[in-house]
Amino acid sequence: MRIDVVSIFPEYLAPLELSLIGKARQDGLLELNVHDLRDFTTDRHRTVDDTPYGGGAGMVMKPEPWAQALAAVAAATPDSAEAGPAAAGSGPAKPVLIVPSPAGERFTQAAAQELAGEDRLVFACGRYEGIDERVMEWAAEHFTVRPMSLGDYVLNGGEVAVLAMVEAIGRLLPGVVGNPESLVEESHSDGLLEYPVYTKPSSWRDRDVPAVLLSGNHGKIAQWRRHEQYRRTAERRPDLLEEFDAAKLPRADRTAFADLGYDVVDGHLSRRADAGGDSA
Numbered sequence: 649m650r651i652d653v654v655s656i657f658p659e660y661l662a663p664l665e666l667s668l669i670g671k672a673r674q675d676g677l678l679e680l681n682v683h684d685l686r687d688f689t690t691d692r693h694r695t696v697d698d699t700p701y702g703g704g705a706g707m708v709m710k711p712e713p714w715a716q717a718l719a720a721v722a723a724a725t726p727d728s729a730e731a732g733p734a735a736a737g738s739g740p741a742k743p744v745l746i747v748p749s750p751a752g753e754r755f756t757q758a759a760a761q762e763l764a765g766e767d768r769l770v771f772a773c774g775r776y777e778g779i780d781e782r783v784m785e786w787a788a789e790h791f792t793v794r795p796m797s798l799g800d801y802v803l804n805g806g807e808v809a810v811l812a813m814v815e816a817i818g819r820l821l822p823g824v825v826g827n828p829e830s831l832v833e834e835s836h837s838d839g840l841l842e843y844p845v846y847t848k849p850s851s852w853r854d855r856d857v858p859a860v861l862l863s864g865n866h867g868k869i870a871q872w873r874r875h876e877q878y879r880r881t882a883e884r885r886p887d888l889l890e891e892f893d894a895a896k897l898p899r900a901d902r903t904a905f906a907d908l909g910y911d912v913v914d915g916h917l918s919r920r921a922d923a924g925g926d927s928a
């Protein structure tokens with residue numbers, strides 16, 4: 649995969665040289681290029697922003713530097729591209745242009761999975777009040793444009809969001825995470841939160857590791873962990889249970905959900921009206 653990031657603060661992306669993602673780049677599993685938007689300005693002051701039409705606070709990013717930067721990036725060829733004549737037909741797919749914004753669609757684990765299957769991703773980091781909207785319309789000729797948000801809060805710019813998204817996507821690329829099994833059993837991969845984990849010593853400051861984990865009974869351990877996932881998800885993220893496919897749950901799991909105040913109705917979890925707790 650090739651990733652390009654355009655930003656007025658390219659230094660902000662330096663952490664992508666570290667740890668798993670840095671190693672993936674060194675190993676040639678991921679080609680990542682960071683570009684300074686100001687390199688695509690033509691005035692002496694390298695201006696990237698201006699006042700908003702219609703008035704209001706703050707500044708808006710000018711369209712022309714973005715068009716120059718994105719056109720240059722779209723025309724670039726990944727190191728991994730096949731040489732010689734392209735295969736008959738459509739040629740390579742348009743790169744996906746991800747525009748980090750609190751006004752975007754939600755970036756989820758499912759989105760990360762989907763984006764990990766792309767050949768080319770481009771991230772356009774906005775600052776100030778955002779990028780002139782016409783850039784998104786123009787860019788649709790060259791890219792599949794996807795404004796994306798990490799969650800319902802406001803960051804000062806897209807750079808920190810890109811660090812998060814590139815890490816979430818990059819670790820799903822083949823070979824990046826050493827043991828691919830660690831990708832299977834983790835929070836959100838099955839629509840539930842992860843179960844709690846423990847390590848030695850088995851007793852620490854008068855607190856014991858749950859006995860079942862020391863039992864050696866792998867069936868019992870798997871069931872305990874699954875039920876802990878249900879308990880945690882019901883407590884912390886009941887919204888996730890609305891999407892959970894409960895149609896094929898074994899009896900013991902239905903009982904576990906019943907104890908948490910949920911019944912299975914038409915293959916979906918339904919919170920009992922008389923259930924306790926403080927959920928709505």
Ligand code: 6GU
Pocket residue numbers: 747748749750796797798799800801802803804805806809
């Ligand atoms: Cl992706 N960008 C910005 N600027 N703020 C955010 C965000 C993204 N996600 C949540 N807040």
